[in-house]
Amino acid sequence: MSSGYGTYLEDELALLGQVSLRRMFGGEGLFLDGRMIGILAEDVLYLKVDARNRPDFEAAGSEPFTYERMGLEVALSFWRLPDEIIEDGDALRAWAQRAKAAAVAAGQPKAPRRKAAAKKKAVKRKTARKRR
Incomplete structure (x- = not known):
């Protein structure tokens, strides 16, 4: 990569x-702002899709990110970003914003920031020790 x-x-x-x-x-x-909007695999960007932005990906001839699990192909709700979009910063940002909207609409919670999550775990451990 x-x-x-x-x-x-x-x-x-x-x-x-x-x-x-x-x-x-x-x-x-x-x-983007703590929400997973894409997957970067083998120098290919796949963005989050839903019913609102999937037609754009389909019209561009894009396909979903897939992987094999127990001999079956599994498709995720992330589709390959058309190559011509990558080099156009304005278009890239517009497609990324729609991917973020798809993540929000899917009810995807914000991912905790790593430092904040580690700090929260440490506080929980201290609290648990005090209760013993």
């Missing part, structure tokens, strides 16, 4: 909010 591609995405999407990449799925999850 090209770290340059991830850096490019972070730079281009920074105008929309807080962008982060986290290792997962053998690739990286792309997060």
